Amino acid sequence: MRTSVVMCKQVQPLLNIPPTTKDKVVVVVGATGTGKSRLAVDLAARFSGEVINSDKIQAHRGLAIATNKVAEEERRGIPHHLLGFVDPHEDFTASEFRHAATLAVRSITSRRHLPIVAGGSNSYIEDLIDGGNREFKSNFDCCFIWVDVSPPVLHSFISDRVDRMVENGLVEEIGEIFDLNSDYSRGIKRAIGVPELDFYFRSENFLDEEARKKVLRKAIDEIKSNTCKLAERQVAKIQRLRKVNGWRLHRLDATEVFRRRNGGDADAAWEELVAAPGKMIVRRFISGFGREVRRNITPARAAVAVAGSH
Template structure:
């Protein structure tokens, strides 16, 4: 298959010449759905090379906790940006884009197909969307910036790289209260970026998302690449059970050793690898565990802490003791803290699944991404290789084959079954909504507000409030004399 068949032809309106757009395959989906496995299995059908787009797997270390595909399971398929970045730096969406573009060019030059794989959607947006074609702000009507940081961020932030300035949240409120409503008051990195952007361009951050910029934000029709988006997905309860089992397997595979090694009482949990789910959850346990050892341990244990020569041996002893705590009978305080940390990892992973699913839905409904869904539910539920081949690999191969043969318009768009919208949702992306019924929970944008209102927890809370109010009204109407013993 020649490289020309992997390009999309389009006309340059300025000179009428044909421009070739590189073709790339993008595999998306929530954690645990099988993205990495599908990418590797595609190598049996196409000459592929994988570019990792997981914001934690890019870092060196925590191979078990971040669920990196080990070399023996990669089946000889080249993987790029997997465990290559220093764990102590912040690898932004802009840096991912700047690293991935030359990799794509290099892969195409070898007549291979670049396959972008990962659940970090803001990495993928930064790579394929037009708002990061360049870093200039000369024409803000034609370009805008994005780059979410962490799983708690909204889907509408830019990333212009790191900035060492130290502005206050109040400064941003005074400058641009609309933009200030989009971020948490403690998100220092975004505060710096917003104000620095204004200092460079003279344009308020919120203004970047008005007019044509608001229309084009998140769109891929003017992307530098011709993309085939495939989402591996499964029902949320199925993924919940799977990731809980996976956390247990990670514990057996050495997760506790990894979090022990990365633990630092003065560590910065807002940058680099320490942001990963599964690190901070163990902080309280490790703090008490090491304090207990220091205060109550044998003399030789204390000496080992002070003697660098014996540090490695002592660390191995402490790791072994941690595993023994987890397997011990009884409910001492350390075991309770350790089991609680593991439960938090499972809870936060389940929350991540929901965040990823919401973002995928936004890409499809708000920005009209043509995402082709393949269902891995049966394969995950039954742990069936036959179902995996039939339900996931087969449909994905058919979609990619059609895409590479320049017949992608003939590929049926497999809609997310939860998505019933036929028209793009009106893009109210900046308005802040507050739900009093749910404890003053803050929602950003009309779409997020509508999704919240349709959520089970919100509806349950509203029902409870209505029942409570009805009971209070009935009690007020009922004379006390009518109650009889």
């Protein structure tokens, strides 16, 4: 009887790679309103991290409501860098951000803490990672997490958020910095909400109260529309960073969290679908296996991922 022996080539497991010697940096991206800052704080609390703001408008002092700066209580004691430190009248360029963020990262890693870059200015993040002859990328190992929400759900949330901002004093806050010679191409006055309210403030001396109410309603609608357009541009930029620049993005689908925001269990959904999978990704990344973990985590897959992380 003949016997045949099949020689099988042994396949090395993907995760059997030597850990990198570079310091590690987590980068959280996403459209406005998707929860980037919340996830950054969650990750920082879990992994002894510190947050570096990468929103060019939030880098300026002032307009806490208009720019949606992370409130002190929301920071949960986590150190935040590059937040509210630039003169409101000055620009903060991408190259200036790259320099300041690199210094912040080095300072954080010197304390053996994990730097977590989070914010909506994707062009600034791109300059940090791929600019400057890619010096940052050559010195640091990066893990990119993308918090995503379906456009219809996000746009509904943005509309509600603008209404809350108005209730919390948005118009009054912007009114405090209004002047007839405003330059909306520089500094913090580039923030959405500031140019849209210009005519409302200018009309104070020549329109009656009823007419000004209509002007205000139109301005608020423009703020909502322009914020939604910003979100669309941000997502398009993130897609380009993935497809053209070749960034490995771990996408977390937070859509269901926002669908449940009025039902009382949004916090539980956030933990299950965003925070827990995000922590799993970072845990594997800092263990040296991050380069081989590339996921597109939807709600269904997130449940599996969470179950497998316990």
